[in-house]
Amino acid sequence: MGLTDAKSVKHGIRAVAARAGVSTASVSRALNNPDAVSPSLRVRIEQAIDALGYIPHAPARILSSRRSRTLGAIVPTIDNTMFARGIASLQHYLSSVGYMLFLTTSGYDLDVELQQARNLISRGVDGLVLRGDCHHEGLRKLLADNAVPFINVGIYQPDRPYPCVGTDNEAGAHRAAAHVIELGHRRIGIVSALQRNNDRASARVAGFRRALTESGLELRSQWHVEVPYTLDDAREAARYLLGLKDRPTAVVCGNDVIAYGVLLEAERSGFSVPRDLSVVGFDDLDWSRHLRPSLTTIYVPTGETWQRAGEYLVRSLAGEQTIMHREIDFSLVVRESTAPPPKSLK
Amino acid sequence: MGLTDAKSVKHGIRAVAARAGVSTASVSRALNNPDAVSPSLRVRIEQAIDALGYIPHAPARILSSRRSRTLGAIVPTIDNTMFARGIASLQHYLSSVGYMLFLTTSGYDLDVELQQARNLISRGVDGLVLRGDCHHEGLRKLLADNAVPFINVGIYQPDRPYPCVGTDNEAGAHRAAAHVIELGHRRIGIVSALQRNNDRASARVAGFRRALTESGLELRSQWHVEVPYTLDDAREAARYLLGLKDRPTAVVCGNDVIAYGVLLEAERSGFSVPRDLSVVGFDDLDWSRHLRPSLTTIYVPTGETWQRAGEYLVRSLAGEQTIMHREIDFSLVVRESTAPPPKSLK
DNA sequence: TGCATATCTGAAAACGGTTACAAACTAGAC
DNA sequence: GTCTAGTTTGTAACCGTTTTCAGATATGCA
Known part of the structure; x- marks a missing residue:
């Protein structure tokens, strides 16, 4: 010694x-x-x-080198299979390239999102992963002022000047609605997620609507319900729709969780799916194939999407050439929850 | 200017x-x-x-003050409602007291857990939240050497010298098994999570066993199956158990997800729950009350548990007096999935 | 008014690394 | 043996804060 x-x-x-x-x-x-x-x-x-x-000592290293090899992510909530999946996948990828992830939640509140972004920048993150392109106006300025690269994930908007990676939600929703239309349904209800501050939800509603319009179908306003992201709310919406004198024969849903609620409530109320009612979801979470009847839905490669977001930022930071708008393909998965409408109601 | x-x-x-x-x-x-x-x-x-x-600039601040107001958490996986809930709750609490959370995952691998702990310490976290008390032996040394306070969450072990907060899993499992025994079941199967490196899983198995033993029931080894945490594996286990010549009339499960798998598979195979088979879960996730039949299970206040873990560390760091071992009460929630065994098989 | 005491404020030294720059080597060519 | 170019290593300034310590200013009281 x-x-x-x-x-x-x-x-x-x-x-x-x-x-x-x-x-x-x-x-x-x-x-x-x-x-x-x-x-x-x-x-x-x-x-x-x-x-x-x-x-x-990482903080000393960051201070001195001005790079943290850390990315920040702000999601609405972690308590949601979709985001949990995405985050898990992103984290896995980042750790494979020596990066870390700082995760925060905004609770669907744009002010909170802005605050969290400030927080993450203060922490010295090299880049930011954001959900969608619906942000507080101060956020863009903040990111620009501090020269923080970022990417909007879960949406595909090639016409916007911001980097993004995700599926075309409008097209996916269009496909979902087209499926039930092809089956012969004419009375189609929509149970969507809350559209406020949620561009993914709005894009899906737009897709549903376009499909109906293109087929010359009317969407009565009482056939469109918006609900928060919980099974209970979705069930309540289903109870309402099925209680209408002139009820829809098919319901297209803003996401799988909502579809689960509709499906469960329909069965509990004595309707048989898909005999009496067809139901379509969006996302293809785990439960969709396990449920009875299993759920017809739009498959979205969430893991891949988030990993690509990570790749985009890591590559940009390394000074490599990157694709600014990347589309992730969805696909329709037909299972047991959809069928032609009952003759009597056709 | x-x-x-x-x-x-x-x-x-x-x-x-x-x-x-x-x-x-x-x-x-x-x-x-x-x-x-x-x-x-x-x-x-x-x-x-x-x-x-x-x-x-937080890193500069941390460097200079030697405090980061940041806690680290290492969970096996985020892709699991239980942990997602806990983390969400912890994060919510921490942000309310001006702390941040650094979240990492270990994938049930003790070596990875150790590595992540090193990572987090390097990042300058003030304290660490760990899942259970089953760790790499190097981890304790690491924590001691660097004087990093920590707490084991999700378990209750008053006899161990480490801080912890959680429910008594052994007692909870005992209660679950006692419930079906009280209903008159004599042939009780167990589908548990993998016990390796998972003290929570083992404690639950121990509780099940004790209940059986105390009632003088035998647990045949072919009535106990261990499965990973997925619906598919649980379904396979159910298929096996229900295929036995001398099948159990009730199955107690290591957690709700496993119970869902058993329930789904039983119904799909033509058994009616609870008429032909009783099923009990553990955790009381959202789906348990929505499923048909709804699931009898042990309710565990996950959110509270993780928040308490955060409180413990924050208070310790503030130099306040704290309770080292805190027990969180569970409760049995009886729903539709349990009933007395069929006469014929009694 | 003078003095002791309490409250504010500023100068400068950390904190633990990275990195520009210079110095010291090493090897190869003539 | 000398010179050049290339490689390896060391010196020391710097990253953006906090915090100790001491000096300055305000306050209370006789």
Whole structure:
């Protein structure tokens, strides 16, 4: 245990340097760019590192290098299979390339989202992953002022000047509605998620509507209900729709959770799906194929979407060329919950 | 636009200080402890701050103060309603007290967990929230060496020297099994989660077993199956159990997801629940009350549990007195999936 | 008014790394 | 043996805050 200098250091890179008999610069290099240091030094430094159990101090590193190798993500809520999946996938990818993820939630509140963005920027994130393109106007300014790269995920808007990756929700919804129209349905109800501050939800409603209009079908206003993201609310909506004198024979839903609610409530109220009522979801969560009857829905590769978002930012930060607008394909998955309408109601 | 000094600064606390005509020390104080600065200075500083759109640089702050107001959490996976709930609740609480959460996942791998802990410590977290008390042996040393406070969540082990908060899983499982025993079942199967590296799962199995033993019932080894956390695996287990010549009349499950799988598979195979088979879950996730038949299960206040974990760490860090072992009560929720066994099989 | 005491404020040294720059080597060519 | 170019290493300034310490200013009281 050799004395080093007058003032010996206990922790940190200086302690490692002292123990290995090199300068802090070399230790730093050995850590960040091993090839920049000769093999002999490298092993000496590595020995010193694990002899001391040295753990680099990320904040100091960030301060000094102005890069954190950390991305931030702001999602409405984590308590939702869709986002949980996406985040899990993003996190998995990021850790594979040596990045970390700072995750925060906004609760569908744009002010909170802005605040969280400030928070994340303060934390020194290198880039930001945002849900959709519906943000507080201060957010764009904040991102621009601080030169923080970002990407909107879960939507596809090639005409907008912001990077995004996701499926074309309008087209997906159109496909879903077209499916029940092809089956012969003429009275089609919509149970959508709340459209306020949710461009994904609105795009889907737009797609549903366009399909109906193109087929010359009317969408009565009482056949369109908006509900929050819970099974209970969806069930209530179903109860209302099925209670109408002139009820729809098919219901297209803004997402799978809503569809589950509609399906459960229909069955509980004595309607048989798909004999009496057809139901279509959107997202294709796990439950969709397990439920009885299983749910016809639009499959969306959520994991891939979020991973691509991560790739976009990591590549941009590395100075590589990247695609600004990337579309992720959806597909219609036909299962048991849809069938032609009953003769009597046709 | 007054020139300040020879070298004028664009960003950072110095820019604010220059603009407000004060020292950086005062700006820092105005930010961290507003009462320590006179009202007149405070307003001048606040004006300068939002005139410049100044955002404090957290890493610098952490480096200098050696506190990050950030907690780390390592969960097996985020893609699981239980954890998603817990995390959401923890995050909500933390943000209410000005803390942030760094979330990482281990995928049920103790080595990865250790690595993530190192990662989080490197990031400068003030404390760590861990799942259960089943960790890599290097983890305890790491935590001790770096003096990082932590808490094991989701379990209750008053006899261990580590802080924890959670329900008594053994007792909960005992209650679940006792319920079907009270209903008259004598042939009781167990479908548990994988016990390896999962003390929660093992405690539940222990509880099931104790209940059986106390009632003088035998647990045949072929009536106990372990499955990963997916609906598909649980369904397969159910298929196996129900295919046995001498099948159980009731199945107690390690968690709700497993119970869903058993329930779905039973119904799909033509068994009626609870007439032909009783099923009990554990956790009481959302789906349990929506499913048909709804699921009898053990309610666990996950949100409260994780929030308490956060409270424990925040309070400890503030130097307050805290309770090291906190038990969170569970309760049995009887719904439609349990009933006395069929006469013929009694 | 003078003095002790409490309250505010500022100068400057950390905090633990990275990195520009310079110095010291090394190897190859003449 | 000298010179050049290339490689490896070290020195020290800097990243943007907090915080100690001391000086300045205000307050209370005799």
